[in-house]
Amino acid sequence: MEKDEKDFLLEKVMIEYGNELVRLAFSYVKDSETAKDLVQNTFIKCYKNLDSFRFDSQIKTWLYRITINECKDYLKSWHYKMVQVKSFIQETAKSIYPSTEKTVIDKYHNEEIKDTIFSLPKVYREVVYLYYYESLKTEEIADILDIPVNTVKTRLRRAKQRLETMIKEAELNGR
Template structure:
């Protein structure tokens, strides 16, 4: 879509376009933070309301995608800091995650073991490592884009990617040796 097309659209058309273009992607991103499908849907709605309200303030200094991701990540972090979320237990999150993944035949579950193991361990990483790994590997953003979204330098992104990969490698080695540390 050209700049002229965007400027000719009304605000309602712009938000509709952004929801069509980024809605599912943002919902999946939000889920990686909150690990709850219902909360991810609610937060995604809140994010697009915020985008709608702030659409006029988009200065074009970054791409619309990085601007939307920044809003989404900030909303997720605010949500995770809230009293309600702090009161939820890790056990409840795990139960919900397991329920959402019991949908396929036994063979399908076995085939996905390695992929699910990686996802589970990425989701267990501390937030600074988790978010750069998710944005870089799962959302296929460049190191520069990840830095813009998280408001950190490219070198910090690289360091966090390296440390996150090291933590995952150590977890994999422990699993291969039969050590289980949760």
């Protein structure tokens, strides 16, 4: 593939899939700037490996797989673990100075559903995100995650069951 073709194709996929990939990365790392950085890494890898892409699958599927792998690698990294420790310390320090009641209530209502989904184990959270937020078919999800279609269906079913239980418990506890 010639450089002009690669440049054109990269620009096309960046425009077409950039926002989707950032949302996908955010579902893993829960930080918008980090998500953007990881997607930038995805596009760099895409550009470097375009010559070896065989078009056996859709380029979207390939980009999702690269992005997910980037996120998983980041979450295993030493840097991420240190950021988590620093964040924990900062949050603990902030809790010493209570915020106003309205701010707490507003934040609670905005984050409630997202937090419930993010509290799911990663294997369930990723299929829920890809299925409901990205509107991907189970076959596409299976291809992206490199797992059987039936595993995707099982994870979706179990995630729904867990979410239902979590929501019922929250209602019983007065949330």
